[in-house]
Amino acid sequence: MFENYDPREGKLLRLLDETGKLAAVPDGMPLLPDDRALDAYRTMVMSRQVDEWAVSLNRQGRMPTYVLNKGQEANSIGAVMAVRPDDWFVPAFRELGGMLVRGISLAQYYLYWYGNEWANHMPREEMHMLPISVPVGSQMVHAVGLAWAERYNGSDRIALTFMGEGASSEGDFHEACNLAGVWKSGVVFYAQNNNWSISLPWSKQSASATLAEKAFAYGFPGIRVDGNDIFAVYAAVRMAADRARSGAGPTLIEGLTYRLGAHTTSDDPSRYRTDAEVKEWEARDPLPRLETYLLHKGLLTQEQTSSIRQKSLECAQAAFEEVVNQEDTLLDDTFRYLYSDMPEVMAAQLARRQA
Amino acid sequence: MKVLTLIEAVTDALRVEMSADKSVIVFGEDVGLEGGVFRATTGLQRDFGEGRCFDTPISESGIVGAAVGMAVAGLKPVVEIQFSGFAFPAFNQIVSHVARMRNRSRGALTAPMVIRMPYGGGIRAPEHHSESVEALFGHIPGLKVVIPSTPHDAKGLLIAAIRDPDPVIFLEPARAYRAVRQEVPDDGYTVEIGTARIEAEGDELTLISYGAQMIEARLARAALAAEGRSVELIDLRTIYPFDARTVVESVRKTGRVLAVHEGPQTFGVAAELMATIMEKAFDRLEAPPARLTGPDVIYPMPRGERHYLLTAEHVLAEARKVLSYEP
Numbered sequence: 001m002f003e004n005y006d007p008r009e010g011k012l013l014r015l016l017d018e019t020g021k022l023a024a025v026p027d028g029m030p031l032l033p034d035d036r037a038l039d040a041y042r043t044m045v046m047s048r049q050v051d052e053w054a055v056s057l058n059r060q061g062r063m064p065t066y067v068l069n070k071g072q073e074a075n076s077i078g079a080v081m082a083v084r085p086d087d088w089f090v091p092a093f094r095e096l097g098g099m100l101v102r103g104i105s106l107a108q109y110y111l112y113w114y115g116n117e118w119a120n121h122m123p124r125e126e127m128h129m130l131p132i133s134v135p136v137g138s139q140m141v142h143a144v145g146l147a148w149a150e151r152y153n154g155s156d157r158i159a160l161t162f163m164g165e166g167a168s169s170e171g172d173f174h175e176a177c178n179l180a181g182v183w184k185s186g187v188v189f190y191a192q193n194n195n196w197s198i199s200l201p202w203s204k205q206s207a208s209a210t211l212a213e214k215a216f217a218y219g220f221p222g223i224r225v226d227g228n229d230i231f232a233v234y235a236a237v238r239m240a241a242d243r244a245r246s247g248a249g250p251t252l253i254e255g256l257t258y259r260l261g262a263h264t265t266s267d268d269p270s271r272y273r274t275d276a277e278v279k280e281w282e283a284r285d286p287l288p289r290l291e292t293y294l295l296h297k298g299l300l301t302q303e304q305t306s307s308i309r310q311k312s313l314e315c316a317q318a319a320f321e322e323v324v325n326q327e328d329t330l331l332d333d334t335f336r337y338l339y340s341d342m343p344e345v346m347a348a349q350l351a352r353r354q355a
Numbered sequence: 356m357k358v359l360t361l362i363e364a365v366t367d368a369l370r371v372e373m374s375a376d377k378s379v380i381v382f383g384e385d386v387g388l389e390g391g392v393f394r395a396t397t398g399l400q401r402d403f404g405e406g407r408c409f410d411t412p413i414s415e416s417g418i419v420g421a422a423v424g425m426a427v428a429g430l431k432p433v434v435e436i437q438f439s440g441f442a443f444p445a446f447n448q449i450v451s452h453v454a455r456m457r458n459r460s461r462g463a464l465t466a467p468m469v470i471r472m473p474y475g476g477g478i479r480a481p482e483h484h485s486e487s488v489e490a491l492f493g494h495i496p497g498l499k500v501v502i503p504s505t506p507h508d509a510k511g512l513l514i515a516a517i518r519d520p521d522p523v524i525f526l527e528p529a530r531a532y533r534a535v536r537q538e539v540p541d542d543g544y545t546v547e548i549g550t551a552r553i554e555a556e557g558d559e560l561t562l563i564s565y566g567a568q569m570i571e572a573r574l575a576r577a578a579l580a581a582e583g584r585s586v587e588l589i590d591l592r593t594i595y596p597f598d599a600r601t602v603v604e605s606v607r608k609t610g611r612v613l614a615v616h617e618g619p620q621t622f623g624v625a626a627e628l629m630a631t632i633m634e635k636a637f638d639r640l641e642a643p644p645a646r647l648t649g650p651d652v653i654y655p656m657p658r659g660e661r662h663y664l665l666t667a668e669h670v671l672a673e674a675r676k677v678l679s680y681e682p
Contacts, residue, residue, distance in 0.1 A: 088428075120460040124427065131460055135451045141417050142452070145424020145432075152380070152406065152430065159424070171444065175417030182412060337458045338497050340465075340520035343549065343596030 001029060001239055002221040002251065007212035012224045012256065015231035018284050020292025022231060030238040032231050036081060038299050040230050041290050042308060044073045047097040048287060049312040050106060050319075051261065054113065057320060058265040066113045071228070071260030073097040074286035075192045076162060078233030079253075083160050083188070083241045088150070089129040090143040090161035092136075094192060094259070098162070102129055106319030107326075116329050117337075128157070137167030140176035140189065147186040147244070158186035158244040160237065165254075166197030168211050177252065181218035184249035188240040189215075191252065192227060194259045199272035215252035227255025228286035260285065359539045362532040364506035365395045365471070368513035369433065371543040373403050379517060380425065381408040383418055383435030383471075392437055393473055393532060415445040419470060423452045426466040426522075433517060439474035439526065440483035453522045454497030469516045469523050474502075475567050475617050477530035477664055479657040485529075486654055487618030489566075492524045493595040493627075499523045499548055500594035504569035506537040508592055511546030519548060526594075528567035535570075551598035553605065557587035560678050561605040562670075563628060564615040565591040572615055574667035575674055584678060594624055602628060603635040610641035613677050615670055620648040642680035647673045 004026075005011045015023050015031075025031050032040065051070050057063035069076075076098030080089055089102055099109060104122075112119035112132060120131035130146075133139035143161035150157040167173050168191065180187045191211050195202050208214060215222025223240075225232040233255055240251035258281035262269050269278075294300035335342060335350045342350070359367060372379045381399055383391075387410040390397035399408040411418050415436055422432035436442045442449075449470070456466040476485035492500045501516055501523055503509035509527070516523035554569075555576060564572040569590055576586045587605050591597055606612045612632055614625035625646035632644045647665060655663050 090424075117459050118461050121463045122460065123463050124429075130427065130464070133452075135447055138420065138447055138451060141420025141448070142424040142427070144417070145421035145426075146428050147424070148421060149425040149428035149430045152425075153428075172416055172420060172447070175414045175420065178412055179414060179417045179421060333461065334458075337460075337462045339457070339499075345596050345599065 001026070002223050005223045007210040007222055007224040007254065008216070012226060013232045013236055014226040014229050015235065016229040016289060016293055018289060020289050020296060022293060025235070029235050030082070032078065032081070032234040034297065034299055037230070037290065038294060040077050040081060041294055041300065043077050043097055043100050044287050044290065045308050046100060046312045046315065047073045047077070049309065050096060050109065050316045053313060053316040053320065054110070055261070055265060062324070063113060064115055066265045067093050068259060068261035068264065069094050069096045071281065071285060072192055072194060072257045074230040074233055074290070075190065075227045075255040075257055077101055078230040079160060079190050079237040082234045082237035083158065086128050087157050087241070088143065088146045088159035090139050090146065090159055091130070091132055092139060092162045092164060092167070093132045093134055094164065095162050102127060106315055107322045110320050110323045111326070114323050117333070137163050137170035137172040139163070140167070141172055141179065143187050144176050144180050144183070144185050148183065151186060156245050158188065158241055160188045160190060160241070162190050162192060164197060165191055165193035165195070165202055165211050166200070166205055167191070168214065169205055177215070177218040180250040181220050184247065186244040186247070187250040188237060188244055189250060189252045190237065191254045192257055193254050194257050196259065196263070196269070196273065198263045198267060210254060212252055212254035220250050220252065222252040222254065224254045224256060227257035228284050228289065230286060230290055258284070356538045356540055358536050359506045360533045360536055361503065361506045361509045361527070362393055362395055364510040364539050365513055365527060366397055366399070367539065368510040368517070369396065369399060370402070372514055372517045373399065373407060375543060376431065378429060378431045379407075379433060380430055381433050381435070382411055384411060384413055384437045386410060386435050391435060393529065395435065395471070395527070415441055416448050419445040419448040419453060422468045423448060423456065423466050426468045427456065427464050431467060431517060433469040433471065436470060436472040438480070438484045439472040439488045440486040442472055442488060449498070450495055454495050457521065458497060465520065466522055467520050469513070469525050471525045471527060473529040473532070474526045475528045475530055476654055476660055477567060479660065482656055485660070487616070487649065489526055489594045490618055490623050493624065497522070498595065500526065501548055501592065502526045502528065502566045502594060503592060504528060504531055504566055504590050505535060506539050508546050508552065508590070510539050511544050512548065512592065514543055515545040515548050518545065523548065526566070530567035531570060546592070549593050549596050549598060551592055551601040552590045553587060553601065554590050555586070555588045557585035558609055559585045559611065560674060561587045561589060561602070561609045561612040562615065562674060563589045563591055563602060563612065565594070566617065568615050568617050568665065571665055571667040571670050575670035578667065578671050579674060586674065591624070597627075599631050599635070603632065606632050606636040607639045610639050611677050611680070613645045613647060613674050615647045615665065617649050617665065619651045620646065621651050623648050642677050645673060645677045
């Protein structure tokens with residue numbers, strides 16, 4: 001199927017257009033079922049509200065620097081929905097939606113940006129997920145190792161990992177793709193190309209016309225999808241996951257998307273991009289697009305949309321208060337979890353701090 | 356018991372642990388078919404199969420990063436970095452992920468692995484093949500750093516490292532690989548990480564070293580013994596967390612100390628030893644704590660190695676100064 005969407009021929013997989021109309025889905029292409037599309041919508045609204053409330057908290061001085069997902073939600077929601085709950089999910093740091101699909105609580109998510117490592121406490125067998133990874137692209141090689149271990153253990157679990165388009169300039173992007181190609185790893189690489197690495201546009205990031213076409217040099221397929229179309233994201237990841245699970249090797253998916261918000265709450269995007277560009281992408285926002293589809297199909301009513309929005313906001317607000325009322329990071333914790341057994345020299349340092 | 360060189364003891368340790376534990380995986384550049392450029396993994400691919408001992412592309416960050424994923428999933432990767440001077444592309448993975456996984460996930464995820472690498476000079480190797488990097492790794496919270504100087508310790512420490520629940524940087528002194536032979540037990544014994552070894556007792560001076568520099572320190576001690584001087588020789592063996600207790604007890608006994616290492620002086624291992632000694636043995640010192648280390652220069656290419664490396668004569672001269680010091 002991927003050969004019909006060769007990025008080198010300028011092809012792009014899109015199923016749901018900007019007006020919320022679903023195209024005829026080619027034979028054999030996986031289609032996100034309606035009930036799951038409704039789940040995806042609820043998750044997308046939740047992600048949006050969690051973001052907006054965090055921004056508001058940040059302006060009130062109650063939330064430290066926060067990374068925004070607004071506009072990109074369809075990528076990680078559709079992708080994580082397309083793999084099994086026990087497949088490994090290795091995020092970068094703009095995959096709130098996917099994390100919600102995995103069952104991360106809002107409080108746990110807020111706790112991360114609030115600044116407490118307990119947010120990363122994700123028991124391996126329950127979550128099959130790594131915590132947010134800040135060093136750009138570095139998590140990609142972890143996915144290759146996870147997939148290697150699963151195959152070694154005789155399991156058919158695969159690994160789905162995310163990165164931004166800027167990660168393609170990092171050495172670990174190359175090392176991960178190269179290893180995965182050579183090892184025919186059970187990995188799906190999903191690049192969220194939002195065109196801006198903070199202030200640097202794709203045109204200055206790479207001389208490559210597309211990110212997806214880099215895959216071919218590593219010996220595996222690459223495909224471009226409309227990352228604001230949850231049906232396209234789901235279909236591509238599902239096909240890539242099947243391919244990975246069958247032992248045929250990795251796939252690189254480039255989701256074309258746009259962050260409608262700032263890079264983080266500390267960033268001012270008006271310094272590097274135009275209002276006109278933002279307006280253009282607002283028209284392609286994945287949320288109203290999916291909403292329109294569901295409304296037209298009679299799977300959702302206008303009344304429900306406002307109540308889902310309102311309830312999501314209330315959940316976000318309650319989750320944050322839960323976080324604020326939680327006991328803060330303990331001095332002891334910052335020492336205790338570094339090694340299995342605390343070395344004497346550290347124990348002495350801890351005792352001094354406690355004195 | 357069999358008589359082994361240090362590198363043979365490394366191979367033996369890998370063999371023992373691979374036999375005992377199916378989760379132990381060995382990989383790196385040229386470690387499979389070829390058995391490693393120094394031959395540390397000789398025969399492992401033949402005996403355990405390509406699934407457990409295999410070659411990777413030249414990809415240090417990929418090797419260590421993939422090991423992170425494997426370790427999180429429950430395997431025990433033992434990876435080889437071909438020379439410590441090639442470890443730098445993997446630094447991001449080591450600092451940002453290997454060392455942090457347990458702490459940042461508050462114990463939910465761990466990345467126990469052994470990163471083996473030959474280190475140090477004296478083998479007439481090309482540029483970038485002779486660096487001493489122990490202080491760099493010793494400064495990163497979350498890592499253990501181990502350096503054996505004898506075959507017995509190499510096997511026992513490597514087995515301990517493989518069984519350790521935390522990541523261990525295992526630095527092998529390339530110059531000592533085949534310099535010493537020693538009787539080594541056949542079984543899977545361990546040498547506890549974090550313990551120094553008093554190689555020879557004495558009461559006038561504490562001489563501390565590790566790795567290949569132990570070869571020179573032993574010669575210096577023997578020369579001093581011939582002159583009737585009593586020197587306690589300590590092999591530090593673990594750089595982090597180092598055995599402060601043994602070091603301090605010895606210095607409190609002798610009142611004089613000389614620490615010797617090959618790596619650069621500033622912020623080196625000896626600096627930390629000196630600080631600890633000043634804190635814990637100040638009242639018993641009869642001479643200023645002394646260090647004899649590599650200079651703060653780039654490690655030279657082979658024709659210049661002799662300007663860098665410390666010999667037994669250097670150690671002897673410095674030890675005499677410390678022994679004869681009077682306030």
